Amino acid sequence: MAQNNAVPTAEELQDLLLESPGFSEFLLGLTTISASLLGGDTPMLCAITVERDDGPATVASSTVSARVLDEKQYEFDDGPCLTALRTGQLVQIPDLHSDDRWAGYAEAISGAHVRSMLAVPIGTDNGSRAALNCYSTAAEAFDPDTLEAVQRHADSLSRILRLALRMHSADPYPAELRSVLDSRAVVDAAISLIMMQNRSSRESAMKLLHLAARNSDQGLHEIAKDMLTRTGDAEPESGNS
Numbered sequence: 001m002a003q004n005n006a007v008p009t010a011e012e013l014q015d016l017l018l019e020s021p022g023f024s025e026f027l028l029g030l031t032t033i034s035a036s037l038l039g040g041d042t043p044m045l046c047a048i049t050v051e052r053d054d055g056p057a058t059v060a061s062s063t064v065s066a067r068v069l070d071e072k073q074y075e076f077d078d079g080p081c082l083t084a085l086r087t088g089q090l091v092q093i094p095d096l097h098s099d100d101r102w103a104g105y106a107e108a109i110s111g112a113h114v115r116s117m118l119a120v121p122i123g124t125d126n127g128s129r130a131a132l133n134c135y136s137t138a139a140e141a142f143d144p145d146t147l148e149a150v151q152r153h154a155d156s157l158s159r160i161l162r163l164a165l166r167m168h169s170a171d172p173y174p175a176e177l178r179s180v181l182d183s184r185a186v187v188d189a190a191i192s193l194i195m196m197q198n199r200s201s202r203e204s205a206m207k208l209l210h211l212a213a214r215n216s217d218q219g220l221h222e223i224a225k226d227m228l229t230r231t232g233d234a235e236p237e238s239g240n241s
Helices: 010-019 023-038 064-076 080-087 103-108 144-167 175-198 202-214 220-233
Strands: 044-052 055-061 091-093 116-122 129-136
Touching (some): 010 023, 010 144, 023 129, 023 144, 044 080, 044 144, 055 064, 064 080, 064 103, 064 129, 080 116, 080 129, 116 144, 129 144, 175 202, 175 220
Antiparallel strands (some): 044 055
């Protein structure tokens, strides 16, 4: 899978947290950027599962579909992402059609046409466990380069996720996040991506996105969607705000 191996640095993720107007927007940016940077020709879906005493919850996802794929595992209290976060070991499924470890779960999500999956533990504070979950409709989607990039990205998420969970309530997939996903997910994700690529403030990133829309025949949503689609093949720009 062709993808961009330049995963965000810890400093860039910290800037994203500080510049995001709310926790929901930060989580949305985090997972949608993960999907954009790690994906390639075949779009990738990403979600983050956090488990505490009250059980597992998807606290962020790049799309509603990614959240559903996570939550189906909770119905079985078993699955690749739960295994990864509970054992602290990476779980990879090259082809769901030929893997019988979670047959019930595979049958339950058959309509989503997912072929390969990858779940990578994220280091967290005592009392909680987390994992970055990646789904693809292509079989054998996680080649060695992609696998390395996902692992590096999960490592980079560890500190910022611990910090974010200390600063904000970790309610299971808060209602406002569902609303954000339904309304402006693509635009918010594109703004977050510009912030990290250009080391700029959220305000500056918004101005750049609006400028791009004004200089084209496309609307803001279309410009943002095109930007995220092309991210897998594009190198981040360097620069200062």
